[in-house]
Amino acid sequence: MKWLDKITETRARKVAQSTSRRGFLGKLATVVVGTTAAVPLLPVARAEQSGGQQPAEEGDPNSCDYWRFCAIDGFLCGCCGGSINTCPPGTEMSPITWIGTCENPVDGRNYIISYNDCCGKTSCGNCLCQRNEGDRPMYRPQLSNDLNWCLGTQSVAYNCSTAVVIGTALDE
Amino acid sequence: MQKLIYIVGVLALITLFGCSDDSRETISDASDTVQRVAEVVSEEVSANNSSVAEEATESVENSGAEAVEEVAAADMENSGTEAVKEVAAADKGSKAELKPEQIGVVETLPEQYPAEWILIQDAAFFHMLDGRLLVVDASSDDSARRYKGMFNSSIIGQFAQSTTRPELYSVDTYLSRGTRGERTDVFTIYDKRTLAPVGEVVLPAKRSSNMPTIYNLQLVDDEKLALVYNFTPAASVSIVDLDSRTFLGEVPIPGCALAYPMAGRGFSTVCGDGTIQTVNIGANSDDIVSNRTDAFFDYENDPLMEKAVQIGSMTYFPTFKGNIQPVDMSGDIAVPGEAWSMLGDGDEGWLPGGLQSTGVDDAGRMYVLMHPEGAEGTHKNPGSEVWVYDVENQQRVDRIKLKLPAISMGITRGEDPLMVTTNINLVIDVYKVKSGEYLRTIADIGAETPFMLHGAR
Known part of the structure; x- marks a missing residue:
């Protein structure tokens, strides 16, 4: 798959630099394969395409050991007036972010989790959580939780982080 | 009175x-x-x-x-x-009357800070508009007087200190309404003696806001230029001329991050495809020549950590799996050397980790925070020990057990340095490097998240 990594990465970088900031997400492709025809490619199998019922989840979504938080670093939005996939009132969700690949213990699948930051207010201060499975240095920013991802938002002030399921990671 | x-x-x-x-x-x-x-x-x-x-x-x-x-x-x-007047009169005659004191006096610091002083970078993670840099005497047990002064830094500012001018530098971000409004990124020059701003250079509002590192803000070319890492998420480096205190320009570094000084007028940057790019800056800042190595490190399975140390013109990167990757930065292109393992017999499971996980002393020894039972995802875990390396001979020369595990560390200058750590309670512990002896804890200094520690240069 190295050749695919290379092509996807090169293409994604050009997209990220020359077009939309969302294009940056297209760079992630080490364990997943693109399935949509849209540009930029978002190389995940979308949940709605799989049909059927959503798999169940277990655990406390406001606890740092919850499965979706395997690569998070920040305040959990569910403890800040938002939820695991929504921002607190009056904040703005960053359109670009870093991602993690986390295993849902209920169905044993690996999911791509997008840790979109909520922005425009100062730190929430509740439920600080840091886990680093799959986290990588800032020269691979799409996998780095050391960055303040309040980018492309009206304000760079960081409030909290969500953990949105954006698809399943397919086996290599 | x-x-x-x-x-x-x-x-x-x-x-x-x-x-x-x-x-x-x-x-x-x-x-x-x-x-x-x-x-x-x-x-x-x-x-x-x-x-x-x-x-x-x-x-x-x-x-x-x-x-x-x-x-x-x-x-x-x-x-x-x-008006009302008051007179203290008890035991008149045996106690001297207090003289009226001058109002408006403000303390100053020495131009050259003593070797035992440290600079503590508090990112104020719980209220990022109020980040700060504190100057503290790490050799003192006087909990009041060891605090020497501070200045502010907004939204996770980055920091550097000059060795040739009595100046400290920070680059930070301000919004016109605090958490909203127009954004201004500014490179600010502080006088070491007064801790007051004495100059500033407004930069393109692009600087990277990230957990602080040594390599977000660096000085090169005998400290004539300052380099500021930008991430929007397009990556670039802003160049500031420190003589004229002006913004010179911006160099794109697509796919790469941070700025590691070259020996000359340039910097290297680590890239996500396993290469290092070197940017050479001409006398005219528009005159940029970039060179790139071949891919030489495994960015997927054993990535270089950003937390390198620089010893002379060599840069040493720890890797996720416990290797040291030397890179020669003396020329106009970075030249990677042979990586070597930090681990010896019986060291299985130990790995480098932490936030500011490395340090260097004036004798050129490299210090690394290490933790046992390392695995995928533990690369930011606190270290329970600091391992000290003679990097030329690729040998561990000391192993300092910490009183409490630490996320960050710093080394003071001189022949008999102190090691300071940010322990897991987010307070500062001080050790004597030569003996490994724990000396004291520096707490209650108003630094809630002291992420980075620097020995005064």
Whole structure:
């Protein structure tokens, strides 16, 4: 798959630099394969395409050991007036972010989790959580939780982080 | 006497607020006025002291106790206002009367900070607009006086110190309405003696806001240029001329991050495809020549950590799996050397980790925070030990067990350095490097998240 990594990465970088900031997400492709025809490619199998019922989840979504938080670093939005996939009132969700690949213990699948930051207010201060499975240095920013991802938002002030399921990671 | 100061203070405020112009001259004039007012009041108090003190003494004698008595007295006829005066009179004669003190005195620091002083970078993670840099004497057990001063830094500022000028630098971000409004990124020059800003360079509003690192803000070319890492998420580096205090330009570094100084007028940056790009800056900042290595490190399975140390013109990167990757940065392109393992027999499971996980001393030894039972995802875990390396001979020369595991560390300058760590309680521990001895803990200094520690250069 190295050749695919290379092509996807090169293409994604050009997209990220020359077009939309969302294009940056297209760079992630080490364990997943693109399935949509849209540009930029978002190389995940979308949940709605799989049909059927959503798999169940277990655990406390406001606890740092919850499965979706395997690569998070920040305040959990569910403890800040938002939820695991929504921002607190009056904040703005960053359109670009870093991602993690986390295993849902209920169905044993690996999911791509997008840790979109909520922005425009100062730190929430509740439920600080840091886990680093799959986290990588800032020269691979799409996998780095050391960055303040309040980018492309009206304000760079960081409030909290969500953990949105954006698809399943397919086996290599 | 406290009330005397109070009176002077009130008059000072009246004088200041009476000023329509806030120029320095006016403030200076106001200070002079305050000083004159203080002298007048002081004279009046002295003049009244004899009669007032007699009353007070009688009162004390009547009670038979040693005490301080207050006596209210006197119109200030000259000023035409009523005021209250107070005289401390107990045990008159055996205690010298306090002299009025000068108002408006502000402390200064030495131009060259002592070797044991440290600079503590508090990102204020729970309220990022209020980040700060503290100057603290790490050799002192005096919990009050070891705190020397501080300045502010907003939204996870980045920091550097000059060795050739009495200057400290920070680059940070301000929004016109605090957490919203127009964004301004600014490179600010602070005077080491006053900790006051003495210059600033407004930069493109692109600087990377990230957990602080050494390599977000660096000085190159004998400290003539400052480099600021940008991430929007397009990556670039802003260049500041420190002589003219001007913004020179911006160099794109697509797919790469941070700025590691080259020996000459340039920097290297680590890239997500396993290469290093070197940017050489000509006399004219538009004259940029970039070179790139072949891919030489495994960015997927054993990535270089950003937390390198620089010893001479060599840069040493720890890797996720416990190797050291040397890179020669003396020329116009980075030249990677052979990586070697930090681990010996019996070291299985130990890995480098932490936030600021490395340090270097003046003798060129490399220090690395290490934790046992390392695995995928533990690369930011606190270290329970610091391992010390002679990097030329690729040998571990010391192993310091920490009182408490630590996320960050710093080494002071000189032949007998101190090691300071940010422990898991987010307070500072101080060790003697040569003996590994724990010396003291520095807590309650108003630094809630002291993410980075620097020995004063």
